[in-house]
Amino acid sequence: MKSYIINAPHLQSLQKRVGALFAWAICWVMWIYLLIPLVTLSNWVLGDKKLINQMRWFGGYKSLLELMQIYLMSLLIMMGLWLLWIAYRLLTKPSNSSSTPKKVSDEALCAFYHVKIEDLPSCRKATMITVFFDADGHIIKLEPHKPLA
Numbered sequence: 001m002k003s004y005i006i007n008a009p010h011l012q013s014l015q016k017r018v019g020a021l022f023a024w025a026i027c028w029v030m031w032i033y034l035l036i037p038l039v040t041l042s043n044w045v046l047g048d049k050k051l052i053n054q055m056r057w058f059g060g061y062k063s064l065l066e067l068m069q070i071y072l073m074s075l076l077i078m079m080g081l082w083l084l085w086i087a088y089r090l091l092t093k094p095s096n097s098s099s100t101p102k103k104v105s106d107e108a109l110c111a112f113y114h115v116k117i118e119d120l121p122s123c124r125k126a127t128m129i130t131v132f133f134d135a136d137g138h139i140i141k142l143e144p145h146k147p148l149a
Contacts, residue, residue, distance in 0.1 A: 011137045037067055113139050 009017070059066075110117045119142050123129050126144030134140045 008137055
């Protein structure tokens, strides 16, 4: 199986790494917070005598049902906010039809990606190209494959 995902976390900025770690931690804390009442209730239903006082203190299954309603309302509010954000982004996105695309010359394209200008025509004609990267994520070689027919 071929790996189509470039796994190069060292190319991510510190801000992206910290943001991903923060999102990961928040998601795990929320998941554990959601599971604690269900674990407590299932142990109580299975007859764990140690949790009877804890279930009485929490209010039994009625408080769990109230908590599930709060969770459901929270999820609905988050989904609504997410849909509003998507609608806002779609409405404020500039349309591509009114703006003319910028023309990039072959020389500028090759200079930006550090590719030889001689390789560009053969790569455009090829149906499949293999791109080789160095450890820093820069293109070091292009290898166009010839069509089989």
